[in-house]
Amino acid sequence: MNEKIISHEELAMTSQTIKISARHVDVHYDKTHAIRGVSAEIPSNSVTAFIGPSGCGKSTFLRCLNRMNDTIKNCQVSGDILLDGEDIYDPKVDPVQLRAKVGMVFQKPNPFPKSIYDNVAYGPRIHGLARDKSDLDGIVEQALRRAAIWEEAKDRLSAPGTGLSGGQQQRVCIARAIATAPEVLLMDEPCSALDPIATAQIEELIDELRQNYAVVIVTHSMHQAARVSQQTAFFHMGTLVEFGDTKTIFTNPRDPRTESYITGRIG
Amino acid sequence: MSSNQHIRTAFDRDLDQLQAQMLRMGGLVEVAILEAAKSFETQDVQLADEVRAADRIIDDIETQINEDVTSIIALQAPTARDLRLLLSILKVAGNLERIGDYAKNMAKRTHLLLQLPNIENSSSSLRRLSREVQLMLKDSLDAYVQRDTELAKDVIARDNDVDELYNGLFRQFVTHMMEDPRNITACLHLHFIAKNIERMGDHVTSIAEQVVLVVTGRMPSESRPKGDRTSIDVTLSQE
Amino acid sequence: MIEPNPHKSLFVASAQNKRRATAEKRFHMLGLTAIFIALSMLAILMTTIVAKGSGAFQQSFITLDVALLEAKLDKKGTRNPDNLKKVTTFGYAPLIKAAFEQVVVARGIETDLTSKDMAAIVSKSAAAQMRDRVLNDPRLIGTTAEFKFLANSWIDGYLKGRVTRETIANNKNISIAQLDFADRLIELGIIEKSFNIQFILGADASDQRPEDAGIGVAIIGSFAMMCVVLLLALPIGVAASVYLEEFAPENRLTDFIEVNVANLAAVPSIVFGILGLAFFINMMHFPQSAPLVGGLVLTLMTLPTIIISTRAALKAVPPSIRSAALGVGASKMQTTIHHVLPLAAPGILTGTILGLAQALGETAPLLLIGMIGYVATNMPETVSQGLLSPNSAMPAQIYEWAKRADPAFYERAWGGIIILLIFLVTMNLIAVRLRRRFERRW
Numbered sequence A: 001m002n003e004k005i006i007s008h009e010e011l012a013m014t015s016q017t018i019k020i021s022a023r024h025v026d027v028h029y030d031k032t033h034a035i036r037g038v039s040a041e042i043p044s045n046s047v048t049a050f051i052g053p054s055g056c057g058k059s060t061f062l063r064c065l066n067r068m069n070d071t072i073k074n075c076q077v078s079g080d081i082l083l084d085g086e087d088i089y090d091p092k093v094d095p096v097q098l099r100a101k102v103g104m105v106f107q108k109p110n111p112f113p114k115s116i117y118d119n120v121a122y123g124p125r126i127h128g129l130a131r132d133k134s135d136l137d138g139i140v141e142q143a144l145r146r147a148a149i150w151e152e153a154k155d156r157l158s159a160p161g162t163g164l165s166g167g168q169q170q171r172v173c174i175a176r177a178i179a180t181a182p183e184v185l186l187m188d189e190p191c192s193a194l195d196p197i198a199t200a201q202i203e204e205l206i207d208e209l210r211q212n213y214a215v216v217i218v219t220h221s222m223h224q225a226a227r228v229s230q231q232t233a234f235f236h237m238g239t240l241v242e243f244g245d246t247k248t249i250f251t252n253p254r255d256p257r258t259e260s261y262i263t264g265r266i267g
Numbered sequence B: 001m002s003s004n005q006h007i008r009t010a011f012d013r014d015l016d017q018l019q020a021q022m023l024r025m026g027g028l029v030e031v032a033i034l035e036a037a038k039s040f041e042t043q044d045v046q047l048a049d050e051v052r053a054a055d056r057i058i059d060d061i062e063t064q065i066n067e068d069v070t071s072i073i074a075l076q077a078p079t080a081r082d083l084r085l086l087l088s089i090l091k092v093a094g095n096l097e098r099i100g101d102y103a104k105n106m107a108k109r110t111h112l113l114l115q116l117p118n119i120e121n122s123s124s125s126l127r128r129l130s131r132e133v134q135l136m137l138k139d140s141l142d143a144y145v146q147r148d149t150e151l152a153k154d155v156i157a158r159d160n161d162v163d164e165l166y167n168g169l170f171r172q173f174v175t176h177m178m179e180d181p182r183n184i185t186a187c188l189h190l191h192f193i194a195k196n197i198e199r200m201g202d203h204v205t206s207i208a209e210q211v212v213l214v215v216t217g218r219m220p221s222e223s224r225p226k227g228d229r230t231s232i233d234v235t236l237s238q239e
Numbered sequence C: 001m002i003e004p005n006p007h008k009s010l011f012v013a014s015a016q017n018k019r020r021a022t023a024e025k026r027f028h029m030l031g032l033t034a035i036f037i038a039l040s041m042l043a044i045l046m047t048t049i050v051a052k053g054s055g056a057f058q059q060s061f062i063t064l065d066v067a068l069l070e071a072k073l074d075k076k077g078t079r080n081p082d083n084l085k086k087v088t089t090f091g092y093a094p095l096i097k098a099a100f101e102q103v104v105v106a107r108g109i110e111t112d113l114t115s116k117d118m119a120a121i122v123s124k125s126a127a128a129q130m131r132d133r134v135l136n137d138p139r140l141i142g143t144t145a146e147f148k149f150l151a152n153s154w155i156d157g158y159l160k161g162r163v164t165r166e167t168i169a170n171n172k173n174i175s176i177a178q179l180d181f182a183d184r185l186i187e188l189g190i191i192e193k194s195f196n197i198q199f200i201l202g203a204d205a206s207d208q209r210p211e212d213a214g215i216g217v218a219i220i221g222s223f224a225m226m227c228v229v230l231l232l233a234l235p236i237g238v239a240a241s242v243y244l245e246e247f248a249p250e251n252r253l254t255d256f257i258e259v260n261v262a263n264l265a266a267v268p269s270i271v272f273g274i275l276g277l278a279f280f281i282n283m284m285h286f287p288q289s290a291p292l293v294g295g296l297v298l299t300l301m302t303l304p305t306i307i308i309s310t311r312a313a314l315k316a317v318p319p320s321i322r323s324a325a326l327g328v329g330a331s332k333m334q335t336t337i338h339h340v341l342p343l344a345a346p347g348i349l350t351g352t353i354l355g356l357a358q359a360l361g362e363t364a365p366l367l368l369i370g371m372i373g374y375v376a377t378n379m380p381e382t383v384s385q386g387l388l389s390p391n392s393a394m395p396a397q398i399y400e401w402a403k404r405a406d407p408a409f410y411e412r413a414w415g416g417i418i419i420l421l422i423f424l425v426t427m428n429l430i431a432v433r434l435r436r437r438f439e440r441r442w
Helices: A008-014 A058-064 A095-101 A116-126 A133-146 A166-178 A196-209 A222-228 A246-251 A256-262 B009-042 B045-076 B080-114 B122-146 B149-179 B181-216 C015-057 C081-086 C089-107 C115-119 C126-136 C153-160 C176-188 C197-201 C216-247 C252-264 C269-283 C291-316 C319-328 C332-360 C364-368 C383-388 C394-403 C407-437
Strands: A018-029 A032-043 A047-051 A075-083 A102-105 A184-188 A214-218 A231-236 A239-245 C058-067 C144-150 C191-195
Touching (some): A018 A214, A032 A214, A058 A214, A095 A102, A166 A184, A222 A246, A246 A256, C081 C126, C089 C115, C153 C191, C153 C407
Parallel strands (some): A184 A214
């Protein structure tokens, strides 16, 4: 009668595949060295959180993962970032196509000033993912369901997306991102513009989303990272100080800098 | 609008799991109490050994519960009732582990007492005492699950009876020891067992107090009945 | 010391507060005075324009019954259009004289004037007017029809108070006896002022017939030019702006372009006129005085305005929309066309309308390409004629009228100004309405 109790997290970790693999990534803005030699592995069907003080580079690194940094002038990215083994900075890769596979949700909810339907349908339309109207309807419905906003939106699909509350708008933005059938969902501080109830609802949603997507979330609230993620990466001044299992990071981190940040001893 | 469910269902899942672990531990401890008493009464050495081995599992669960509570506090930052609940689970687990240890201790002495002269009525008295404590434990755990403060307060009051029973046994053993000095060794061991059972009762009372704390946010106002007067009343030891 | 002083009452004003309050009141008064001055200037301007120009919308008309004698108009009696056309306005003139003679007899008017002098009070366009009507409807021949003729500009001036018996002392065109005659006719209700739609719709007329002059053809000329400006300046301007704002790399060349566009907006308009003359007319041999050329010149002039206002509209679209579109996987082109331009459209529209309004009132460039000094007498028949045949524009027409000697034209110049202002105010109001309606709250 010698039972060892295994936590369900440990069970999950052993069977995970790596979705994104970053190796020695450096980012320079003009003269500033914003990201210094960061290497990390993002598993699929799991939530990875990036935490760290302001200006530590977590958002910059996030934006490397879908090449949004390409749109910023004078931004140089070096190193390897592999999505399912393919280097996303390879010249053969079209960033437009990449961004259909790696979706993004932003800090301030930014639905297009079009109808809810058109908001969600825009991505599938420009990537040619729907054969006909009924196909597109199906995609829109599934996306809105997965974003937990179908019940509230189904009777007002033609109403403008900007007429909803903050939390609802953010869920429409999440639906818009997942409508292009991505494999990875990047979220840049998705709850910072929302009130606590809406935040809790989005966190619950993120917990459901990890069944289908690899989710990477940047958050300035380490408590949110603790609640929501399975892996946590602590960034400080452009370097990745520690990356590991969330439970370990928050109960017994290896690096003293991580401990200082989490216990509120450094900002 | 209040709801018993957290918006984030993962939190609820974790809390439910913890409580289930704790109840499992409680069940194992109840079994340990009864089997220890039985092994003593029926002089079943094998049963006594089983009780001692099973205590390892109880200790493992307590370690696991400690880890899980630490983890939940670190990751979920619970507040109000959630926080009291988690801290109470820690205390209850600690109390259960101590009760389990006392039961193991009882079982350990069974070996010894086999080789010593039998003291009449001792085993039935001890059985009664342990049965009393086991019932209190069962009720306190029920009170915990149902968040029933009345039942908890009842359990706290019954500790008095346990203490009275113990006082009675104390006098008995003193009598036996004065009658025949060859009984002293046996009686001392029996006394330790009785004391341990009495202490088990105190730990169960502590568990019941946690119920009140979780539900109301305050420890029960009536002070714990201290029926054990052996340490202050000299007349008890004189006959 | 930053400790609060506990004993100062809020109900008592300190000396400093009093000084500040006085200063603020002074400032307030200054502002009101400035507004008052500006508004009174505006009021003076408006009343002057309306007072001087409203007269142009009314003309004096003479109502006469004219016997359309077959003997004079259709000798053969066949009503053959070719034959009818052979009768020129000279043939119609005697009929007017006869009509006056009849009226004098019928109404018992006492006068010493000859029928020729009587007929002279009618506009010289009267005979042409009669001829046009008869040719349109030959059944009128042989009947007596009522005609409403324009009075000549002197009689008209008399009714409007411009012409008095003193002012015409040395005037060969009109005599006191004719004025007396006119008085009688006014009493009888044969001459009266009424609203003259021809002023707005009709063509310009020669020096001799100011009463007949209208701004209609010039309006068509202006309209043709505005169409050219809209069709050319809007797409080119928006495309240039989109390139500069969304796609241009940040380097010296782009800065150079931007600086020059801003400077172009400040170039005097007459420079564009010289450019038009040299390039469009002399080098490319476009027809002179054509609205097409005028439109091209004004396009060049309006382009910087449209580029600048379009850039402002594009900059006002928040970058979060662009990020959202790019994040979903839209290319830069798709982002611009599907999202940025529709949101910037109200701003672009407003800027375009304002640019057009500005171009509508420009006169100097038109000077050099020949649209001033051209007498716009013919309504263009087809679109190509409207663009390529020589024409005038509203501001040019006004200038032209103001130049002519006859005070009747002067009055028409003011009337033209009123019409031009109505156009400009309407366009500006539309721009303001549009801007208000589409103002977005992000």
